[in-house]
Amino acid sequence: MKALKHLNKYLFKYKFRLLLGVLFVIISNIFALYPAQIIRETFNLVESKLSGTKIDSTSYLGDLFQNLSFGKAVLAFGTIVFGLAIAKGIFTFFMRQTIIIMSRLIEFDLKNEIFNHFQHLDTSFYKENNTGDIMNRISDDVTKVRMYVGPGIMYTVNLVCLFAMVIPVMFSINVKLTLYSLTPLPILSIIIYYVSNRINKQSERVQSKLSDITTLSQETYSGIRMLKSYVKENYFISKLFKENEQYRSNSMNLVRTNAVFFPVMMLLIGLSTIFTIYVGGMEYIAGNITIGNILEFVFYINMLTWPVTAIGWVTSIVQRAAASQTRINEFLSTPTKIKNPTTETFDLKGNIKFKDVSFTYPESGITAIKNVSFEIKSGETFAIVGKTGSGKSSIINLILRNYDVNNGEVLIDDNNIDAINLNQLRENIGFVPQEVFLFSDTIENNIAFGYKNGLPDENIIHDAAKNAAIFNSIIEFPNKFKTKLGERGITLSGGQKQRVSIARAIIKAPKILIFDDCLSAVDTETEDIILNNLERVMKNKTSLIVSHRVSSVKNADKILVIDNGEIIEEGTHQSLIELEKVYYKMYQQQLLELKEEKVK
């Protein structure tokens, strides 16, 4: 329950709505209370007319309508009841408009708070938690929390208010009748608590099966080419059938519980009414109450039934909300380890220096970098080659400060990377990752995403595309730069996607350009064109090219060869060839592969 304290700041923020809501609850209950008393008066009037006795002098309405004919008096009572019902309806509407809307506003604020926090969390957070979990916090969990600040609060206030108004009136009329007619209600509440917990668990099972089915269908559709080429259609059909079967059986369980639940509830409510009429009848015979009082009690019991029922429901809402808020708080209290230390700007030149750097991934414990030292001077084209898993991308992760080093120092223009303005550093780096990510948007917008100052001019986008050697392919599409890319750019080939991603980095006009093995799906001729363009675009700026292909790095000013997180060779292409070691062997091997491809 403590977890829900987090929401108090929002309840305080919307205190006026909440107070107004409480006021409307009170007013709507007042309008609900009077009809019961008017019905009592009506029946007392009818009884007195039928028995020829004079109406009770304590009856305020009886006096008021004393001079009316019997028919007119009953009609007048009916009209008042109708008017009060409308007034109650109006205030119930206001009550929902204030409290339920407040809960929607809190839901909105909480979603924003979580989303903002997620945006600032480190890369490692996203490695440690799966996307489904992260998405659930912001959707499912927030919805459950909203049920507490909305219906949860509204029904609790309503219950307290009704109890305070109705129970004293009931006791003042007849203690025995009050005790008898209220007895079934707590039983009803306890049953509802257990049943609604059961219903919740069953609905969760149904929901989770449904999300399994959605995930499976989504994977099937996005991997349809793979699925067809491996002739796995029947396998997936039977897999989906099994999931669907479980979904059906879970849904059936839920339907069964609901089917038993409502009649049982109606039975208990009915029992309450029967008790009231039976005990009320006895009391009437004994002369302790009037006939109108019995009817009045039936009304009170009906008024109390739903709020008392709601105790069980609200208890389970609060429990679920507390569990969800605990999960949300867990994420909200995850600290951002990599913070921007300063907002002060500096003149970034683009010198990068690694001084005896070692780094271990906190999430896996893998030591990816061991005592690495090198220096990239501003304006240089620097390259890193190595086998897969040798630590190339890890070096880039450290330059982007996605992680902090364990030992040693990463220096940018002689300043420690953890002391400089991180946003400024990242804004000045044009990074092309190994795994291309394109938005489901137009090619134009995907490239313009990298532009720093609002929307770029068409020519700027075209230039970036030309430099990335993708312009000619784009203008061949019917919609040219306005071509929409499907989910993850499905309409483009692997090499085209990489080049759109390169154009996005180039349009940024970065001071440091980093290519993380992003030319792998591009043929060597196009690779040459892109690298030549880069020489021009990145003149006097720093370029870092990471690759496992010698052709991508051979023109670099300096090449670093790494293996198992350590530098094993460094120098220019020529000097490394002359060394006749690892780089030389890689080069020979790749030359051979190229020759074989040409022969084919």
Ligand SMILES: Nc1ncnc2c1ncn2[C@@H]1O[C@H](COP(=O)(O)OP(=O)(O)OP(=O)(O)O)[C@@H](O)[C@H]1O
């Ligand atoms: N986010 C991560 N969390 C945990 N371990 C990681 C992570 N990224 C990489 N590693 C591990 O660190 C080591 C170096 O990986 P890295 O991605 O730097 O290699 P790489 O040279 O870029 O390989 P490739 O050419 O295949 O991309 C590998 O053993 C890898 O399993």
